[in-house]
Amino acid sequence: MKRTADCLVIGGGIIGMLTARELAAAGREVMIVDKGHLGGESTWAGGGILSPLYPWRYPAPLTALASWGQRHYPSLIEALREATGIDPQWEPSGLLILDADEAARALQWARAHGQDLVQIDGAELAGLEPGLGPRPGRALWMPGVAHVRNPRLIKALRRALEVMGVRLCEGVSVNELLCVGDRTRGARTSAGCISAPQVVVAGGAWSASLVTGLGLETGIEPVRGQMLLFAARPGVVRRIVMQDGRYLIPRRDGHVLAGSTVEYVGFDKSVTRAARLSLHEAALNLVPALGGFPVEAHWAGLRPGNRDGLPLIGAVPGMEGLYINSGHFRNGVVLGPGSARMLAQIMGGQPVSVADPDPFRPERSCVPA
Ligand SMILES: Cc1cc2nc3c(=O)[nH]c(=O)nc-3n(C[C@H](O)[C@H](O)[C@H](O)COP(=O)(O)OP(=O)(O)OC[C@H]3O[C@@H](n4cnc5c(N)ncnc54)[C@H](O)[C@@H]3O)c2cc1C
Structure with missing residues:
Protein backbone atom coordinates (compact mmCIF):
# COMPACT_ATOMS: atom_id res chain seq x y z
CA MET A 1 0.00 0.00 0.00
CA LYS A 2 1.34 3.43 -0.85
CA ARG A 3 -0.15 6.25 1.17
CA THR A 4 0.67 9.90 0.62
CA ALA A 5 0.95 13.07 2.66
CA ASP A 6 2.50 16.52 2.21
CA CYS A 7 4.61 15.94 5.31
CA LEU A 8 5.54 12.68 7.00
CA VAL A 9 6.67 13.00 10.61
CA ILE A 10 8.64 10.01 11.88
CA GLY A 11 8.22 9.73 15.64
CA GLY A 12 5.24 10.82 17.70
CA GLY A 13 6.90 12.03 20.88
CA ILE A 14 6.32 15.59 22.01
CA ILE A 15 8.63 16.90 19.28
CA GLY A 16 6.89 14.99 16.47
CA MET A 17 3.41 15.81 17.77
CA LEU A 18 4.09 19.53 18.18
CA THR A 19 5.77 19.66 14.76
CA ALA A 20 2.78 17.92 13.17
CA ARG A 21 0.45 20.38 14.89
CA GLU A 22 2.36 23.37 13.50
CA LEU A 23 2.44 21.90 10.00
CA ALA A 24 -1.26 21.05 10.07
CA ALA A 25 -2.07 24.55 11.34
CA ALA A 26 -0.19 25.87 8.30
CA GLY A 27 -2.58 23.93 6.06
CA ARG A 28 -0.35 20.94 5.27
CA GLU A 29 -1.60 17.38 5.05
CA VAL A 30 0.37 15.56 7.76
CA MET A 31 0.92 11.97 8.79
CA ILE A 32 2.76 10.77 11.93
CA VAL A 33 4.23 7.30 12.10
CA ASP A 34 5.32 5.85 15.43
CA LYS A 35 6.65 2.38 16.16
CA GLY A 36 4.80 2.38 19.47
CA HIS A 37 2.16 4.70 20.93
CA LEU A 38 2.26 8.48 20.51
CA GLY A 39 4.21 9.94 23.41
CA GLY A 40 5.02 6.49 24.80
CA GLU A 41 8.79 6.88 25.09
CA SER A 42 10.88 9.69 26.62
CA THR A 43 7.94 12.08 26.50
CA TRP A 44 5.83 9.87 28.78
CA ALA A 45 8.78 9.20 31.10
CA GLY A 46 9.72 12.85 31.61
CA GLY A 47 8.98 15.19 34.47
CA GLY A 48 7.45 18.09 32.58
CA ILE A 49 9.48 20.86 34.22
CA LEU A 50 9.22 23.87 31.94
CA SER A 51 12.78 25.05 32.43
CA PRO A 52 16.20 23.58 31.89
CA LEU A 53 17.60 22.45 35.25
CA TYR A 54 20.37 24.89 36.31
CA PRO A 55 19.50 27.00 33.24
CA TRP A 56 22.61 29.20 33.50
CA ARG A 57 24.78 26.20 32.56
CA TYR A 58 23.37 26.10 29.01
CA PRO A 59 24.41 28.06 25.90
CA ALA A 60 22.50 31.29 25.18
CA PRO A 61 20.61 29.89 22.13
CA LEU A 62 19.03 27.25 24.35
CA THR A 63 17.90 29.94 26.79
CA ALA A 64 16.28 31.79 23.88
CA LEU A 65 14.41 28.67 22.67
CA ALA A 66 13.34 27.71 26.21
CA SER A 67 12.11 31.26 26.92
CA TRP A 68 9.94 31.15 23.80
CA GLY A 69 8.39 27.91 25.03
CA GLN A 70 7.86 29.28 28.54
CA ARG A 71 6.09 32.36 27.16
CA HIS A 72 3.87 30.29 24.86
CA TYR A 73 2.95 27.37 27.15
CA PRO A 74 -0.08 29.07 28.76
CA SER A 75 -1.67 29.75 25.34
CA LEU A 76 -0.76 26.25 24.09
CA ILE A 77 -2.41 24.66 27.14
CA GLU A 78 -5.48 26.86 26.75
CA ALA A 79 -5.77 25.98 23.05
CA LEU A 80 -5.44 22.26 23.81
CA ARG A 81 -7.98 22.45 26.60
CA GLU A 82 -10.45 24.24 24.35
CA ALA A 83 -9.96 21.85 21.42
CA THR A 84 -10.01 18.63 23.44
CA GLY A 85 -11.48 19.21 26.90
CA ILE A 86 -8.30 17.64 28.35
CA ASP A 87 -6.35 19.66 30.91
CA PRO A 88 -2.56 19.02 30.85
CA GLN A 89 -2.31 20.61 34.33
CA TRP A 90 0.08 23.49 33.71
CA GLU A 91 1.16 24.51 37.21
CA ALA A 146 5.88 25.85 35.76
CA HIS A 147 5.43 22.15 35.10
CA VAL A 148 2.94 20.07 33.13
CA ARG A 149 1.71 16.53 33.58
CA ASN A 150 3.21 14.70 30.61
CA PRO A 151 0.66 11.87 30.19
CA ARG A 152 -2.13 14.46 30.07
CA LEU A 153 -0.23 16.68 27.67
CA ILE A 154 0.26 13.66 25.40
CA LYS A 155 -3.46 12.82 25.54
CA ALA A 156 -4.43 16.39 24.74
CA LEU A 157 -1.96 16.68 21.86
CA ARG A 158 -3.05 13.36 20.41
CA ARG A 159 -6.70 14.38 20.48
CA ALA A 160 -5.91 17.83 19.07
CA LEU A 161 -4.07 16.24 16.15
CA GLU A 162 -7.05 14.00 15.43
CA VAL A 163 -9.34 17.02 15.47
CA MET A 164 -7.02 18.79 13.02
CA GLY A 165 -7.11 15.82 10.65
CA VAL A 166 -3.51 14.65 11.14
CA ARG A 167 -3.26 10.94 10.29
CA LEU A 168 -1.81 8.94 13.18
CA CYS A 169 -0.16 5.58 12.41
CA GLU A 170 0.79 3.85 15.64
CA GLY A 171 2.57 0.53 15.91
CA VAL A 172 4.20 1.20 12.54
CA SER A 173 7.96 1.30 12.31
CA VAL A 174 9.95 3.22 9.70
CA ASN A 175 12.60 0.86 8.37
CA GLU A 176 14.19 3.07 5.75
CA LEU A 177 13.98 6.53 4.24
CA LEU A 178 13.15 6.54 0.54
CA CYS A 179 15.31 8.78 -1.59
CA VAL A 180 15.88 9.26 -5.30
CA GLY A 181 19.25 10.88 -5.91
CA ASP A 182 19.51 13.67 -3.39
CA ARG A 183 15.74 14.04 -2.95
CA THR A 184 13.55 12.51 -0.23
CA ARG A 185 10.48 10.62 -1.43
CA GLY A 186 9.07 9.23 1.81
CA ALA A 187 9.71 6.14 3.90
CA ARG A 188 9.43 2.38 3.83
CA THR A 189 7.55 1.22 6.93
CA SER A 190 6.42 -2.03 8.48
CA ALA A 191 2.99 -1.28 6.96
CA GLY A 192 4.20 -0.37 3.46
CA CYS A 193 5.63 2.67 1.75
CA ILE A 194 4.52 6.20 2.50
CA SER A 195 5.17 8.83 -0.11
CA ALA A 196 5.80 12.41 1.03
CA PRO A 197 7.86 15.26 -0.42
CA GLN A 198 8.80 16.47 3.06
CA VAL A 199 9.92 14.08 5.81
CA VAL A 200 10.74 15.03 9.41
CA VAL A 201 12.94 12.81 11.55
CA ALA A 202 11.65 13.22 15.12
CA GLY A 203 12.60 9.79 16.42
CA GLY A 204 14.00 10.92 19.78
CA ALA A 205 16.84 8.69 20.98
CA TRP A 206 16.37 6.53 17.85
CA SER A 207 16.86 9.42 15.39
CA ALA A 208 20.45 8.50 14.57
CA SER A 209 19.47 5.10 13.20
CA LEU A 210 16.98 6.73 10.81
CA VAL A 211 19.67 8.66 8.95
CA THR A 212 22.56 6.18 9.12
CA GLY A 213 21.16 4.56 5.94
CA LEU A 214 21.98 7.84 4.20
CA GLY A 215 25.56 7.63 5.39
CA LEU A 216 25.04 10.35 8.00
CA GLU A 217 25.66 10.39 11.73
CA THR A 218 23.97 12.83 14.09
CA GLY A 219 25.66 12.56 17.47
CA ILE A 220 22.26 11.76 19.02
CA GLU A 221 22.42 8.97 21.58
CA ASN A 306 23.28 15.30 21.90
CA ARG A 307 26.96 16.20 21.93
CA ASP A 308 26.84 19.98 22.12
CA GLY A 309 23.70 20.35 24.23
CA LEU A 310 21.63 21.93 21.46
CA PRO A 311 18.94 20.12 19.46
CA LEU A 312 19.18 19.68 15.69
CA ILE A 313 16.41 21.67 14.00
CA GLY A 314 16.32 22.19 10.26
CA ALA A 315 17.10 20.68 6.87
CA VAL A 316 19.34 17.62 6.75
CA PRO A 317 22.34 18.57 4.61
CA GLY A 318 22.58 16.97 1.18
CA MET A 319 19.05 15.53 1.09
CA GLU A 320 16.34 17.82 -0.25
CA GLY A 321 13.01 17.48 1.56
CA LEU A 322 14.49 15.80 4.64
CA TYR A 323 14.37 17.62 7.99
CA ILE A 324 15.27 16.76 11.56
CA ASN A 325 13.91 17.93 14.90
CA SER A 326 15.71 15.95 17.56
CA GLY A 327 18.38 15.84 20.25
CA HIS A 328 16.48 17.79 22.94
CA PHE A 329 18.09 15.74 25.72
CA ARG A 330 16.71 16.82 29.13
CA ASN A 331 14.61 19.68 27.76
CA GLY A 332 12.26 18.40 25.09
CA VAL A 333 9.09 19.46 26.88
CA VAL A 334 10.13 23.05 27.45
CA LEU A 335 11.89 23.36 24.08
CA GLY A 336 9.19 21.55 22.09
CA PRO A 337 6.87 24.44 21.17
CA GLY A 338 9.71 26.68 19.95
CA SER A 339 11.44 23.84 18.09
CA ALA A 340 8.23 22.87 16.33
CA ARG A 341 7.38 26.42 15.27
CA MET A 342 10.96 26.99 14.10
CA LEU A 343 11.01 23.85 11.95
CA ALA A 344 7.55 24.50 10.48
CA GLN A 345 8.70 28.00 9.47
CA ILE A 346 11.87 26.60 7.89
CA MET A 347 9.87 23.94 6.01
CA GLY A 348 7.41 26.54 4.81
CA GLY A 349 10.21 28.80 3.55
CA GLN A 350 9.16 31.54 5.98
CA PRO A 351 11.34 33.80 8.09
CA VAL A 352 12.00 32.20 11.49
CA SER A 353 10.45 34.30 14.25
CA VAL A 354 11.18 32.08 17.26
CA ALA A 355 14.93 32.55 17.76
CA ASP A 356 18.05 32.61 15.62
CA PRO A 357 17.93 29.21 13.85
CA ASP A 358 21.67 29.14 13.00
CA PRO A 359 22.94 27.55 16.25
CA PHE A 360 20.45 24.69 15.75
CA ARG A 361 21.30 23.96 12.11
CA PRO A 362 21.87 20.21 11.64
CA GLU A 363 25.05 20.82 9.57
CA ARG A 364 27.12 21.23 12.72
CA SER A 365 26.72 17.62 13.82
CA CYS A 366 24.81 15.81 11.05
CA VAL A 367 27.87 14.74 9.06
CA PRO A 368 29.00 11.86 6.84
CA ALA A 369 29.62 8.79 9.02
C1 LIG B 1 13.34 10.78 33.39
C2 LIG B 1 13.20 11.93 32.42
C3 LIG B 1 12.86 13.19 32.90
C4 LIG B 1 12.70 14.27 32.01
N1 LIG B 1 12.27 15.48 32.50
C5 LIG B 1 12.08 16.51 31.65
C6 LIG B 1 11.58 17.75 32.14
O1 LIG B 1 11.27 17.88 33.32
N2 LIG B 1 11.43 18.78 31.25
C7 LIG B 1 11.73 18.65 29.92
O2 LIG B 1 11.59 19.62 29.18
N3 LIG B 1 12.20 17.47 29.43
C8 LIG B 1 12.38 16.41 30.27
N4 LIG B 1 12.85 15.22 29.80
C9 LIG B 1 13.29 15.14 28.40
C10 LIG B 1 12.13 15.00 27.46
O3 LIG B 1 11.25 14.02 27.94
C11 LIG B 1 12.68 14.65 26.07
O4 LIG B 1 13.62 15.62 25.66
C12 LIG B 1 11.55 14.60 25.05
O5 LIG B 1 10.52 13.75 25.48
C13 LIG B 1 12.06 14.14 23.71
O6 LIG B 1 10.96 14.05 22.85
P1 LIG B 1 11.08 13.33 21.47
O7 LIG B 1 9.76 13.49 20.81
O8 LIG B 1 12.30 13.82 20.76
O9 LIG B 1 11.40 11.80 21.83
P2 LIG B 1 10.44 10.62 22.30
O10 LIG B 1 9.41 11.06 23.25
O11 LIG B 1 11.33 9.51 22.74
O12 LIG B 1 9.69 10.23 20.97
C14 LIG B 1 10.35 9.63 19.88
C15 LIG B 1 9.34 8.73 19.20
O13 LIG B 1 9.90 8.25 17.99
C16 LIG B 1 9.42 6.93 17.79
N5 LIG B 1 10.33 6.26 16.86
C17 LIG B 1 11.66 6.10 16.99
N6 LIG B 1 12.18 5.43 15.94
C18 LIG B 1 11.12 5.16 15.12
C19 LIG B 1 11.00 4.47 13.88
N7 LIG B 1 12.05 3.91 13.26
N8 LIG B 1 9.77 4.37 13.33
C20 LIG B 1 8.68 4.90 13.94
N9 LIG B 1 8.75 5.56 15.13
C21 LIG B 1 9.96 5.70 15.70
C22 LIG B 1 9.42 6.33 19.20
O14 LIG B 1 8.54 5.23 19.29
C23 LIG B 1 9.00 7.52 20.05
O15 LIG B 1 7.61 7.53 20.33
C24 LIG B 1 12.96 14.10 30.63
C25 LIG B 1 13.27 12.83 30.14
C26 LIG B 1 13.38 11.74 31.02
C27 LIG B 1 13.67 10.38 30.48
Missing part, protein backbone atom coordinates in the same frame (compact mmCIF):
# COMPACT_ATOMS: atom_id res chain seq x y z
CA PRO A 92 3.23 27.64 37.87
CA SER A 93 4.64 26.24 41.13
CA GLY A 94 8.06 27.91 40.88
CA LEU A 95 11.45 26.22 41.17
CA LEU A 96 13.63 26.23 44.30
CA ILE A 97 17.30 25.41 43.77
CA LEU A 98 19.06 24.58 47.00
CA ASP A 99 22.59 24.52 45.55
CA ALA A 100 23.55 28.10 46.35
CA ASP A 101 27.23 27.69 45.40
CA GLU A 102 26.51 28.84 41.85
CA ALA A 103 24.53 31.89 42.95
CA ALA A 104 26.85 34.50 41.43
CA ARG A 105 26.79 32.82 38.03
CA ALA A 106 23.04 32.24 38.20
CA LEU A 107 22.28 35.84 39.11
CA GLN A 108 24.52 37.14 36.36
CA TRP A 109 22.76 34.87 33.83
CA ALA A 110 19.36 36.06 35.06
CA ARG A 111 20.36 39.72 34.63
CA ALA A 112 21.79 39.09 31.16
CA HIS A 113 18.72 37.22 29.92
CA GLY A 114 15.95 39.05 31.79
CA GLN A 115 15.04 35.92 33.78
CA ASP A 116 13.12 35.96 37.05
CA LEU A 117 15.65 34.41 39.47
CA VAL A 118 16.46 35.72 42.96
CA GLN A 119 18.45 34.62 45.97
CA ILE A 120 16.40 34.02 49.13
CA ASP A 121 17.34 33.40 52.77
CA GLY A 122 16.44 30.49 55.05
CA ALA A 123 13.27 32.13 56.42
CA GLU A 124 11.89 32.81 52.95
CA LEU A 125 12.81 29.29 51.94
CA ALA A 126 10.90 27.84 54.91
CA GLY A 127 7.87 29.93 53.94
CA LEU A 128 7.92 28.67 50.37
CA GLU A 129 8.53 24.99 51.19
CA PRO A 130 7.77 24.21 54.85
CA GLY A 131 8.44 20.47 54.52
CA LEU A 132 12.11 20.75 53.61
CA GLY A 133 14.64 18.72 55.57
CA PRO A 134 18.02 20.27 56.44
CA ARG A 135 17.74 23.76 54.96
CA PRO A 136 20.65 25.69 53.50
CA GLY A 137 20.99 29.31 54.67
CA ARG A 138 20.34 30.52 51.13
CA ALA A 139 18.69 29.23 47.98
CA LEU A 140 17.79 30.32 44.46
CA TRP A 141 14.14 30.91 43.58
CA MET A 142 12.61 31.02 40.11
CA PRO A 143 8.96 31.90 40.78
CA GLY A 144 7.91 31.75 37.12
CA VAL A 145 8.85 28.13 36.44
CA PRO A 222 20.13 7.49 24.26
CA VAL A 223 20.61 8.70 27.84
CA ARG A 224 18.58 6.77 30.39
CA GLY A 225 16.69 8.62 33.09
CA GLN A 226 14.96 6.83 35.96
CA MET A 227 12.16 8.32 38.01
CA LEU A 228 10.08 7.44 41.11
CA LEU A 229 6.49 8.37 41.84
CA PHE A 230 5.38 8.83 45.46
CA ALA A 231 1.68 8.50 46.25
CA ALA A 232 1.78 11.50 48.59
CA ARG A 233 -1.01 13.97 49.36
CA PRO A 234 -1.47 17.59 48.29
CA GLY A 235 0.72 20.04 50.22
CA VAL A 236 3.52 17.61 51.19
CA VAL A 237 5.63 19.22 48.42
CA ARG A 238 4.52 22.60 47.06
CA ARG A 239 7.27 23.73 44.67
CA ILE A 240 9.65 22.03 42.29
CA VAL A 241 12.67 21.53 44.56
CA MET A 242 16.13 20.64 43.34
CA GLN A 243 19.50 19.87 44.89
CA ASP A 244 22.61 18.12 43.56
CA GLY A 245 20.83 17.29 40.30
CA ARG A 246 17.92 15.53 42.02
CA TYR A 247 14.46 17.08 42.06
CA LEU A 248 10.88 16.73 43.28
CA ILE A 249 7.83 17.76 41.25
CA PRO A 250 4.47 18.10 43.02
CA ARG A 251 1.41 17.10 40.99
CA ARG A 252 -1.97 18.67 41.63
CA ASP A 253 -3.42 15.51 43.20
CA GLY A 254 -0.52 15.15 45.67
CA HIS A 255 1.60 12.67 43.73
CA VAL A 256 5.28 13.63 43.78
CA LEU A 257 7.80 12.73 41.08
CA ALA A 258 11.40 12.21 42.17
CA GLY A 259 14.01 12.34 39.43
CA SER A 260 16.24 11.56 37.83
CA THR A 261 19.33 9.59 36.85
CA VAL A 262 21.56 10.35 33.84
CA GLU A 263 22.98 7.06 32.52
CA TYR A 264 24.83 6.23 29.31
CA VAL A 265 23.78 2.58 28.93
CA GLY A 266 22.62 2.42 25.31
CA PHE A 267 19.04 1.41 24.53
CA ASP A 268 18.54 -0.34 27.90
CA LYS A 269 15.30 0.94 29.45
CA SER A 270 15.31 -1.31 32.51
CA VAL A 271 15.11 0.10 36.02
CA THR A 272 17.72 -0.64 38.67
CA ARG A 273 17.65 -1.17 42.41
CA ALA A 274 20.63 1.15 42.84
CA ALA A 275 18.77 4.02 41.16
CA ARG A 276 15.63 3.34 43.19
CA LEU A 277 17.58 3.54 46.46
CA SER A 278 19.47 6.63 45.38
CA LEU A 279 16.37 8.50 44.16
CA HIS A 280 14.46 7.48 47.30
CA GLU A 281 17.24 8.69 49.59
CA ALA A 282 17.59 12.00 47.75
CA ALA A 283 13.80 12.55 47.89
CA LEU A 284 13.65 11.94 51.66
CA ASN A 285 16.66 14.19 52.24
CA LEU A 286 14.79 16.98 50.48
CA VAL A 287 11.38 16.39 52.12
CA PRO A 288 11.52 13.83 54.96
CA ALA A 289 7.71 13.46 55.13
CA LEU A 290 7.84 11.59 51.81
CA GLY A 291 9.12 8.64 53.85
CA GLY A 292 5.54 8.16 55.05
CA PHE A 293 4.21 7.52 51.54
CA PRO A 294 4.59 4.52 49.25
CA VAL A 295 6.46 4.53 45.96
CA GLU A 296 3.71 3.85 43.46
CA ALA A 297 5.87 3.51 40.35
CA HIS A 298 9.46 3.42 39.12
CA TRP A 299 10.28 3.79 35.43
CA ALA A 300 12.98 4.71 32.95
CA GLY A 301 13.02 6.61 29.68
CA LEU A 302 15.62 7.23 27.00
CA ARG A 303 16.36 10.90 26.40
CA PRO A 304 17.72 11.93 23.02
CA GLY A 305 21.14 13.17 24.15
